[in-house]
Amino acid sequence: MRxxxxxxxxxxxxxxxxxxxxxxxxxxxxxxxxxxFTTKLHLAFDGQGRPLSIILTAGQxxxxxxxxxxxxxxxxxxxxxxxxxxxDQVTGxxxxxxxxxxxxxRQRGIRHVIPExxxxxxxxxxxxxxxxxxxxxxxxxxxxxxxxxRGVNRLKQWRAIATRYDKRAHNYRALVQIASIxxxxxx
Numbered sequence: 659m660r661x662x663x664x665x666x667x668x669x670x671x672x673x674x675x676x677x678x679x680x681x682x683x684x685x686x687x688x689x690x691x692x693x694x695f696t697t698k699l700h701l702a703f704d705g706q707g708r709p710l711s712i713i714l715t716a717g718q719x720x721x722x723x724x725x726x727x728x729x730x731x732x733x734x735x736x737x738x739x740x741x742x743x744x745x746d747q748v749t750g751x752x753x754x755x756x757x758x759x760x761x762x763x764r765q766r767g768i769r770h771v772i773p774e775x776x777x778x779x780x781x782x783x784x785x786x787x788x789x790x791x792x793x794x795x796x797x798x799x800x801x802x803x804x805x806x807x808r809g810v811n812r813l814k815q816w817r818a819i820a821t822r823y824d825k826r827a828h829n830y831r832a833l834v835q836i837a838s839i840x841x842x843x844x845x
Contacts, residue, residue: 687827689716697822699813699834700724702732702745705802707809708845709838710734714831721753726762744768749803760793771799813837 687697696717702710711731713724729748733741747769750759755775763770774782774793782789814820816837824830 685827687714687716687830689718691717693717697830700728701810702728703806703809705805706845707805707812708842709809709813712831712834712838714827722756722759725754725759729766747771747799749800751803771796773800812841
């Protein structure tokens with residue numbers, strides 16, 4: 659007598675989603691940070707406080723992890739030819755003071771002015787001559803970073819951006835883009 663093949667167990671029926679809903683695995687750019695359940699905007703501004711690039715992440719993401727994607731989002735149209743994607747210079751705060759960020763900017767051929775953090779300076783000095791020289795820091799150029807702060811303040815004048823009323827990340831990003839367009843038109 660031959661053995662009877664076992665029948666596979668019945669498959670569970672897939673759950674139906676509501677019409678128009680995204681799968682639960684979609685990134686909605688929400689996460690926990692010190693301030694609570696938040697979203698973080700990573701922005702690049704030109705020299706007059708106008709937004710050039712917008713990246714949304716969850717609140718706990720560090721700024722330095724999004725430097726390259728923020729730079730990749732910059733596209734300034736020209737009269738003819740390809741859009742300009744590389745800024746002349748980047749001025750960042752101490753959140754971008756990591757060797758990885760400096761290396762990425764150097765590989766792209768972008769000059770940068772980023773202050774050195776105290777703990778990094780102490781480590782470099784502890785190594786003596788093997789620690790290398792201090793990174794270039796120009797106070798006059800770093801003062802121009804205030805344009806980025808002013809640009810963030812302009813965006814936060816829109817209450818829905820400052821508080822994120824929208825549940826979906828793509829709706830919130832669209833609102834930030836509309837506010838950015840309004841800033842560009844006002845300038």
